[in-house]
Amino acid sequence: MIYKTMEGWFAVYPYQYREIFKLPLDKNHEMIDEALDAKGKKPLELLLRSIYKGDDLLDLRYYYLQNFAKTYAEKTLCLNTNIVDLNYICEEIDIEDNETENRWLLLVMFLHICYVGEIEWSIPEHRQHAEEMWSIYQTDDGMIDMVQLRSVILHRYPLLAQPEKLDTEWLLKDPEEIAFQTYAKALYYFAQDPASEKAQSLLEQSIQLNPLVPPLLLQKKRIPKKPSLEFDPGKKSEAEYIAYLAGESWWAVEGAIHWLKKNTSST
Numbered sequence: 021m022i023y024k025t026m027e028g029w030f031a032v033y034p035y036q037y038r039e040i041f042k043l044p045l046d047k048n049h050e051m052i053d054e055a056l057d058a059k060g061k062k063p064l065e066l067l068l069r070s071i072y073k074g075d076d077l078l079d080l081r082y083y084y085l086q087n088f089a090k091t092y093a094e095k096t097l098c099l100n101t102n103i104v105d106l107n108y109i110c111e112e113i114d115i116e117d118n119e120t121e122n123r124w125l126l127l128v129m130f131l132h133i134c135y136v137g138e139i140e141w142s143i144p145e146h147r148q149h150a151e152e153m154w155s156i157y158q159t160d161d162g163m164i165d166m167v168q169l170r171s172v173i174l175h176r177y178p179l180l181a182q183p184e185k186l187d188t189e190w191l192l193k194d195p196e197e198i199a200f201q202t203y204a205k206a207l208y209y210f211a212q213d214p215a216s217e218k219a220q221s222l223l224e225q226s227i228q229l230n231p232l233v234p235p236l237l238l239q240k241k242r243i244p245k246k247p248s249l250e251f252d253p254g255k256k257s258e259a260e261y262i263a264y265l266a267g268e269s270w271w272a273v274e275g276a277i278h279w280l281k282k283n284t285s286s287t
Contacts, residue, residue: 021253023200025261028249029167030135031086034078034102034128041124048074052083076109078102078128092143099136103129130163141176148181155185170194174204175266178211178273196222198253199230203262211273223283232259234284236267238277243267 033056035049045053048070055066067080085098106129110122137153140146154173157164164170171194177183192208194201203226209219227234236242236259244264251257270276 022250023168023253024250025247026134026138026167026169026172027247029131030138031249032131033082037124037127041120043120043124046074049079052079055083076105078105092139092146095139096136099132099139103132103136106132127163130157131167133157134167134169147179151180151182151185158187158190168194168200171201171204172265174208175262176269177204177208178269196225198258199226199233200251200253200258200262202226202229203233203266207266207269207273207276210276210279214275214279220283223280227283230254230259230262231284232256233262234280236260236263237270238281238284240267240271 033052035045035052038045038049051066051070051073055063055070058066063083067083070080071077081098081102085095089095089098106125110125110129133153133156137150140150140153154169157169170191173180173186174191174194177191180186192205194205196202196205202222206219206222206226209216209222213219230253232255236244242263244260244267247261247264248257251261270280
């Protein structure tokens with residue numbers, strides 16, 4: 021089974037989630053859909069024409085975010101402006117009569133907030149803002165399970181400025197089926213107690229599930245700087261995603277790299 025990375029979820033435009041929920045597309049959505057496949061000057065022409073066929077700019081801002089925004093200010097402005105508009109649309113919808121529409125709105129809102137969190141996390145001095153973004157959705161397991169936000173956060177847990185704001189039981193709710201989940205838990209338990217039997221058991225399980233992870237973590241220069249859009253459990257793509265998310269954490273926890281190296285050399 022192929023999984024989307026967080027960035028893979030971010031690559032999907034708001035209108036495209038309407039198709040997932042089998043909601044109708046407006047004329048402006050159809051133009052934007054055509055623009056994404058067009059070349060040359062055609063995409064911008066279609067995007068501009070779509071303004072006259074719809075009454076929101078969610079996807080247009082998202083297009084700018086994905087293709088033109090370069091700075092932190094530009095990216096966060098796109099996302100935060102969309103969040104304001106999504107809140108307004110939510111207020112206009114009668115939830116009882118439009119349950120599916122509401123689910124679409126909540127998903128798009130959730131992913132926008134996650135996107136803001138990832139941008140904030142990429143800037144060390146803004147990481148506390150990312151933690152605040154993540155803490156918003158601690159009770160919404162349906163969406164969390166879909167995008168695996170818990171394991172994303174858990175990989176970074178040793179670096180959190182205010183870990184007490186996140187419910188530990190909630191963070192550890194992910195199963196222990198793939199290396200993406202088990203490496204995160206192994207490091208978490210080791211950071212709490214280097215002599216933890218649970219940490220040792222999980223690390224051994226992790227190495228068995230994906231032995232390609234330790235070589236990436238043990239050499240800082242091999243830790244990827246960017247994530248892919250998807251990963252395949254047990255394969256190189258999963259190892260690279262784990263290293264991307266957790267490379268800094270493994271080097272930050274005292275003794276963790278030595279522990280990893282020791283267990284790798286003994287296998």
